[in-house]
Amino acid sequence: MAHRTPLYEAHVAAGAKLVDFAGWDMPIDYGSQIAEHKAVRDNVGMFDVSHMAVVDIHGPDARAFLSAVLANDIAKIDDIGRALYTCVLNTRGGVIDDLIVYHLASERYRAVVNAATAEKDLAWLHSQARGRDVEITHREDLAIIAVQGPRARELAGQAMSDETADAARKLKPFEGFATDGISIGRTGYTGEDGYEIVLPGDRAHDLWRRLQDVGVTPVGLGARDTLRLEAGLNLYGQDMDEDRTPLESGLGWTVAFKPAERQFVGRDALEHMRQQGVSHKLVGLVLEGRGVIRAHAAVRAADSDEDDPDAADGEVTSGSFAPTLGCSIALARIPRDWQDTVEVRIRDRWQPARIVKPPFVRHGKSLIEPD
Amino acid sequence: MSDIPKDLSYTKTHEWIGNDGDGTITVGITDYAQSSLGDLVFVELPETGTKVGAGDGVAVVESVKAASDIYAPVDGEIAEINEQLADSPELVNEDPFGQGWLFKMAIDDETALGELLDADAYKGVVDDAED
Numbered sequence: 001m002a003h004r005t006p007l008y009e010a011h012v013a014a015g016a017k018l019v020d021f022a023g024w025d026m027p028i029d030y031g032s033q034i035a036e037h038k039a040v041r042d043n044v045g046m047f048d049v050s051h052m053a054v055v056d057i058h059g060p061d062a063r064a065f066l067s068a069v070l071a072n073d074i075a076k077i078d079d080i081g082r083a084l085y086t087c088v089l090n091t092r093g094g095v096i097d098d099l100i101v102y103h104l105a106s107e108r109y110r111a112v113v114n115a116a117t118a119e120k121d122l123a124w125l126h127s128q129a130r131g132r133d134v135e136i137t138h139r140e141d142l143a144i145i146a147v148q149g150p151r152a153r154e155l156a157g158q159a160m161s162d163e164t165a166d167a168a169r170k171l172k173p174f175e176g177f178a179t180d181g182i183s184i185g186r187t188g189y190t191g192e193d194g195y196e197i198v199l200p201g202d203r204a205h206d207l208w209r210r211l212q213d214v215g216v217t218p219v220g221l222g223a224r225d226t227l228r229l230e231a232g233l234n235l236y237g238q239d240m241d242e243d244r245t246p247l248e249s250g251l252g253w254t255v256a257f258k259p260a261e262r263q264f265v266g267r268d269a270l271e272h273m274r275q276q277g278v279s280h281k282l283v284g285l286v287l288e289g290r291g292v293i294r295a296h297a298a299v300r301a302a303d304s305d306e307d308d309p310d311a312a313d314g315e316v317t318s319g320s321f322a323p324t325l326g327c328s329i330a331l332a333r334i335p336r337d338w339q340d341t342v343e344v345r346i347r348d349r350w351q352p353a354r355i356v357k358p359p360f361v362r363h364g365k366s367l368i369e370p371d
Numbered sequence: 372m373s374d375i376p377k378d379l380s381y382t383k384t385h386e387w388i389g390n391d392g393d394g395t396i397t398v399g400i401t402d403y404a405q406s407s408l409g410d411l412v413f414v415e416l417p418e419t420g421t422k423v424g425a426g427d428g429v430a431v432v433e434s435v436k437a438a439s440d441i442y443a444p445v446d447g448e449i450a451e452i453n454e455q456l457a458d459s460p461e462l463v464n465e466d467p468f469g470q471g472w473l474f475k476m477a478i479d480d481e482t483a484l485g486e487l488l489d490a491d492a493y494k495g496v497v498d499d500a501e502d
Contacts, residue, residue, distance in 0.1 A: 032464075033435050034410040222409070226435060290413050292433045321412040321435050347431070347438065 005050035006143050006201040010208050014218050021221060022116035024051040029220035036223040037323040040190055041364045044149035044156075045219035046211050053118035054139040054198055055125065057101075058108040061132040066101065066109060068264055069128045071246060073256035077103045083174045083185050086254055087246050088121065089266030093273060094242035095249065097121050098234065100187055100196075102176045110183060112144065112196070114236045128265065143204035147216060148194035148227075150364060153186075156195050159210035168195060189224065191231030191362050229329060230322050232284060232358025238295055239282060239317040239331050247273055248333065250282035250358070280333050282317065284358040286368055287328040291346045293319030293353070298345040299332050302352065314342060324361045325368060331358065373403035373497055376468055380444075380484060381493035387468060388444050388487055391475070395450055396484070399472040400432060400441065400463065403497045408434040411460040416452040416474055423449060423476070425483065430473055432463065444487060447478040 002025045011018065016027035027048065029036060039045045057066065066074040072086035082103050088096045097120070101111045113121045118138070125136050147156040157165035167177055168184050173193075176185030182199040199207060212218065225235070234240050240249040247255070247270060255270060256262070287293055299314030314334035322329045330353070334342060343350040360368055375381075380388040385404035389397040405411065415431040423429050423443040430441035452474045456462060463471035478484070488496065 029409065032410055034412075222435065290415070292412065292435075292438065294438070321433075323435070 003051070005048055006204040007048040007050065007145075007208055010205055011048065011218070016218075016220060019221075021051060022114075024115060026051055027218070027220040028222045030218050033220065033222040033226070034323045036217060036219040037226050039217040040149045040192055040219055040223065040227055041324055041361075042150070043217070044147065044151040044194075044215070045217045045223070046208070047146040047148070047219050047221070047224055048143075048204075048208070049146050049196070049224075050143040050201070050204065051115040052144055053113045053115065053121070054142045054144065055111045055113060055122065056108070056137045056139055057111065057125075057134060058137075059132075059134040060107060061134045062107050062109055065129055065132050065134045067262060069125065070101070071255045071264055071266060071270075073259075073262060074101070074109075076256070077101070079103070080105060081175050081177055083176050083187055085174075087240070087251060088124065089246070089264070089270075090242055091265060091269065092242075093245035093247075093266040093269030095236070095240040095244065095246060095251075096124055096242060098236055098240065098251075098254075100185070102183065102185055104176070104178045104183060110178075110198070112198070116237060141201055142198050143201045144196060144198050145204060145207060145211070146188060146194065146196045147211060148188045148190040148192045150192060152192065152194035155214050155216050156197075156211065158214045159207060159216075171195075189231070189233055190227040191233075191359055192227075192364070226320050226323055229318055229320050229331070230324055230359065230361035232331070232360055234282075234331070235318055244333075245270055245273055247278045248280050248282065250331070277336075279336055281336050282331055282333050284356040284360060285316070285319075285330040285332050285342065285344065285353040286325075286356055286360070287330075287344065287346075288352045288354060291351060292321050292328045293330040293344050293346060295319055297330075299334055299353075300343050300345075300350065301335075301338055302341040302343055304343065312345075314338070316344065322360060324364070325366055329360050373401065373406065374468070375401070375403075375490045375494055375497070377490045379468070380487035380489065381496070382442065382444050382487060383496050384442050385496075386441060386444055388484070389472075390484060394481070395475050395477050396445070396447075397472050397475050398441075398444060399467055401493070401497075402467050403500075404439070405464050405467045405471070408432065408439055409436050410434055411463045414456040414460045414463065414473065416456065417449045419449050419451060421449045423447060432460075432473075441473060443476065445476070445478050445483040446480065447476040449474055450477045451475040
């Protein structure tokens with residue numbers, strides 16, 4: 001049987017359509033993916049993301065360990081309460097996973113990693129921690145509720161104790177704190193403001209119900225995917241994986257090459273790739289016509305010769321209809337030198353698409369210039 | 372629980388067929404099909420006047436999640452399409468057996484309608500799909 005989160009019964013009661021997601025029974029939607037998407041853009045929604053794994057890292061060597069195992073620099077969050085988005089790389093520079101790490105207390109960090117990769121991540125972290133004084137704990141006792149949308153902070157505050165709500169209100173983006181067994185970060189995966197709340201599994205149902213009582217809409221993983229795509233955020237396994245480096249996945253900005261003396265796993269491979277030149281880049285696409293771009297669709301240079309086998313050297317990594325924009329958008333990996341427009345294969349036709357720089361939507365507003 | 376009106380015919384591929392009684396039929400997708408696909412965002416319909424054979428892919432409905440081919444249930448000619456769906460594909464979700472119809476066909480041979488599934492037989496198809 002698939003794993004179930006502490007909120008499983010609440011999802012069933014709310015009429016969720018449940019699907020197997022990385023071995024978990026998770027809600028894909030509660031009736032309408034588009035209505036849930038819009039609830040987050042226009043108002044506020046909440047997601048059960050308890051299938052993601054919480055990993056606590058603590059001990060005297062915790063910082064040195066994370067400095068060596070993360071591609072971004074843990075020194076950027078030396079102040080307690082800060083959070084950092086980063087990749088974990090293999091020695092070839094490929095992405096083992098992407099995660100957010102919070103600096104919760106002295107010598108104490110908390111990482112939230114993808115559900116599908118949790119086992120692999122834990123094995124990797126344990127192997128890299130050998131010989132260091134650091135403890136790595138998979139917190140299977142914890143649940144995660146993300147509250148996102150322009151009214152997220154206001155309404156989430158109403159569902160918390162006064163003291164917690166007060167501390168949460170003071171958070172700046174990418175800050176977090178821990179209190180009374182829960183940790184709250186002002187982070188998210190939707191392009192909207194909001195919190196990700198990590199709390200004991202046996203308290204999750206109570207918070208979910210209180211959030212629902214103050215008017216927060218339950219949102220399934222279907223809308224989470226269209227929201228994150230509009231926000232131009234990568235999905236592990238689609239837009240990045242172990243065979244591609246962050247430099248080929250639009251994540252060069254998350255790799256800290258300075259200071260030069262910090263040795264992290266994958267650094268040598270990335271330095272080598274930078275010297276050789278990166279052949280492909282990850283870009284945003286906006287479909288010019290009707291239809292929906294899907295993952296794995298072929299992409300070719302605009303005005304390609306039908307007989308040129310090298311023309312279709314690009315691939316869509318994520319594609320969908322964008323409810324906020326009313327058209328189809330995608331992330332695609334294409335040769336470095338392609339500019340402005342491309343053609344995407346949709347079913348049996350090549351259709352023109354415009355190259356844009358993600359994100360497509362931020363804080364409810366379209367960032368796509370009209371033609 | 373999907374709605375399966377008794378007075379319509381069905382295909383295994385989840386089209387419904389209403390006999391208009393004048394040599395034409397109306398075709399749409401069933402409640403089960405629209406619910407499985409989720410929110411529809413585009414409907415691509417055939418041109419009127421197109422000759423089609425039973426089983427030919429003649430239209431495409433696209434939801435946020437997936438694209439799905441719609442097949443002609445019998446031989447005939449596309450007589451009319453539901454123009455409203457160009458701007459309002461969500462009608463298929465909201466009213467699959469009514470305002471969300473897809474196209475009408477002038478049929479070559481009325482006896483071909485006898486080959487289609489009735490509501491009970493189609494319920495069996497849905498029950499199997501849900502198992």
